[in-house]
Amino acid sequence: MKRLFSIFCLAAGLATASPIVHIDKFGKSLGGWNDKGKYAEFERSGSIYRTWRPEITPMVNGGVFVSLRVDHLRGVFASDDHASLEVTFAPDGTVESARSSLALQGKRVTSDLIAGTGKLGANVAGLDRAAKVGAELLANLSAKILRENIREPGRVTFPAVLNHNYNLLCLAVTNVPLAELVLEDEDEEDDETEAPEEEKVEEPEVPTVVPLVIEKPPAKK
Secondary structure, eight states: OEEEEEEOOBSSSBOBOOOEEOHHHHHHHTTOOOTTSSEEEEEETTEEEEEEOOEEEEOTTSOEEEEEEEEEEOOTTSOOEEEEEEEEEOTTSOEEEEEEEEEETTEEEEOOOEEOOSOOOSHHHHHHHHHHHHHHHHHHHHHHHHHTTOOOHHHHTHHHHHHHHHHHHHHTEEOOBOOOEEEEEEOGGGSSOOOOOOOOOOOOOOOOOOOOOOOOOOOOO
16 A cells, blocks of 8 residues: 655745746747747837847856846947846845846946845745835936936936846746655555456356157057
8 A cells, every 4th residue: 555745845934946937928028039039129218129038047056147138229320239137036036136237339337236135935025025126226227327428318218128127037037836745655565566356257157968868669569
């Protein structure tokens, strides 16, 4: 007889596996990846931007590091602007930190490293942390761009575009709780598989042989 054992992995709350980044979901939210699946193009405030497929690096602690590149397409007669977005997710899927950098025709604007703080366990609290980090990242980049006296519309809105990518990326990341592990264990007595009972085939009854007696006719007188 088999016995079922349920094993729950608990370590500072519900144990989780590494978070999953749903690349297809992220690309779809940006309008869809191109036919080769390398980038997605979209328009914001009259300017065209291109987000490249993110790179995902697993971390030793079970989290993931996600980096992606966003281009501001300025047309045939102007050099494109480039930006990078780097987000670190904890093993439970919450945002640990985020940083971004812009390269605008020879000028580089880099945000501070925005880190999430506090112990947050609930899913809603995790989203609150992500929103807080994103808002601080947007404010930090926007302030530095204004200090550089940058006025071109597509460049001024670049931090908002990065924040848009950041929000969609956070929504595309989910954590997977470790499922209950069910192990099958067999008793030593049950190691030997019992063979099914063979059906007994009843042999047909053999009819009793009755000897044939032939009586002689009476003799004629």
